[in-house]
Amino acid sequence: MEQEKAMSGEGEAAEVAIAATATAGEGGDAPPQPPKSKEPAAPQTSEATKDEVPPERPPLRCLVLTGFGGYDKVKLQSRPAAPPAPGPGQLTVRVRACGLNFADLMIRQGVYDRLPSVPFTPGMEGAGVVIAVGEGVSDRKVGDRVMVLVSSGMWQEEVTVPAVQTFPMPEAMSFEEAAALPVNYITAYMVLFDCGNLRPGHSVLVHMAAGGVGLAAIQLCKTVENVTVFGTASASKHDVLKEKGVSHPIDYHTSNYVDEVKKISPKGVDIVLDPLGGADTYKAYNLLKPMGKVVTYGVANLLTGPKRNLMAMAKTWWNQFSVSALQLLQANRGICGFHLNYLENEVELVSRVVLQLMTLYSEGHIKPHIDSVWPFEKVADAMKQIQEKKNVGKVILVPNSEKKN
Ligand SMILES: NC(=O)c1ccc[n+]([C@@H]2O[C@H](COP(=O)([O-])OP(=O)(O)OC[C@H]3O[C@@H](n4cnc5c(N)ncnc54)[C@H](OP(=O)(O)O)[C@@H]3O)[C@@H](O)[C@H]2O)c1
Numbered sequence: 021m022e023q024e025k026a027m028s029g030e031g032e033a034a035e036v037a038i039a040a041t042a043t044a045g046e047g048g049d050a051p052p053q054p055p056k057s058k059e060p061a062a063p064q065t066s067e068a069t070k071d072e073v074p075p076e077r078p079p080l081r082c083l084v085l086t087g088f089g090g091y092d093k094v095k096l097q098s099r100p101a102a103p104p105a106p107g108p109g110q111l112t113v114r115v116r117a118c119g120l121n122f123a124d125l126m127i128r129q130g131v132y133d134r135l136p137s138v139p140f141t142p143g144m145e146g147a148g149v150v151i152a153v154g155e156g157v158s159d160r161k162v163g164d165r166v167m168v169l170v171s172s173g174m175w176q177e178e179v180t181v182p183a184v185q186t187f188p189m190p191e192a193m194s195f196e197e198a199a200a201l202p203v204n205y206i207t208a209y210m211v212l213f214d215c216g217n218l219r220p221g222h223s224v225l226v227h228m229a230a231g232g233v234g235l236a237a238i239q240l241c242k243t244v245e246n247v248t249v250f251g252t253a254s255a256s257k258h259d260v261l262k263e264k265g266v267s268h269p270i271d272y273h274t275s276n277y278v279d280e281v282k283k284i285s286p287k288g289v290d291i292v293l294d295p296l297g298g299a300d301t302y303k304a305y306n307l308l309k310p311m312g313k314v315v316t317y318g319v320a321n322l323l324t325g326p327k328r329n330l331m332a333m334a335k336t337w338w339n340q341f342s343v344s345a346l347q348l349l350q351a352n353r354g355i356c357g358f359h360l361n362y363l364e365n366e367v368e369l370v371s372r373v374v375l376q377l378m379t380l381y382s383e384g385h386i387k388p389h390i391d392s393v394w395p396f397e398k399v400a401d402a403m404k405q406i407q408e409k410k411n412v413g414k415v416i417l418v419p420n421s422e423k424k425n
Contacts, residue, residue: 088130143174
């Protein structure tokens, strides 16, 4: 039905109009945007002069979430290409690569905690080239290669974003790497160092170890002396995990990971990274050594297939971990929560982390592991790659169709 509508002229016009509003971060609960001046600042384009009539630009492609549900809810659409006109404090970026995150699957199913109203363009991160600069932006210029972190809106060919939510890319970094870095590495860095207080000699249990955040966390653990990493993942990914520095890969499909950890380390571990939620948070807490910490940062257990599963939601909610302050005191354990999306106004805090990450990248300590690169047309296959647990590392979307998987 929706497909039929998309094929009709009326449907197309409506969809173009919808897509035209898809500026990054302008979802239902988008971060505050710098006010747009009534007359937008003259865009700083490379060679345009006053007398030139700008050449007609082809329409811009964008992915749009048209409703909550299965893979077919994300549609490739197009919008007219108006000349870029970033407002004060903004930049317009020609997007070259975007990150696909686990959260994007949850958003599509309507089980994420921060949902803009449909239709909107998803995408929290990406990388590209600055093509126009708004008034008051002095530290970015046309031609700069930047990575971008926003709450939504990146999955399109051109995007206008606050300049403070962009970060210059190191010369050696590819667009795919830059699109893979912000969400996974900021999360891994903050959960390990800010929440977990990772120190030399610690032991860490990393779940979803072969995913984007998991591999980032493993690389970051290796920057600290003598850290022992336990990692859960499907058995086919264990060789890669060992190569990356996991001492004890565990196949959670065929064994009880709590028993496996205890066989090797009877006292448990110092830090558990918990992206699973529900009953797994209890297990994480009970695996802690004295002074150990659980960092909870996801509820992957909600996703059991391509569509929302009410039973899984009820089960996860029913098994929600809770502990009293007195119990924590007596156990000498800590619990910490992390959600990058809710740090959207903490520009300085996040920028500090990005700076640290850029140093680690330049020194060769971290490097995003790209699983696969998919053109916008194949967004459903890209999502399946994660949903069906096939990915090792980051899944990337690119606006152009030349890159095939
Ligand atoms: N709080 C935050 O700010 C924040 C930011 C980023 C990510 N996260 C969370 O961190 C977790 C990892 O994210 P990511 O982007 O790194 O993941 P990802 O790369 O998409 O990882 C996917 C892998 O996770 C494993 N997995 C475990 N449970 C799964 C399930 N129910 N459905 C599908 N795959 C499952 C599968 O591998 P194996 O079978 O091999 O384990 C799958 O290949 C997610 O819970 C995400 O929501 C939180």
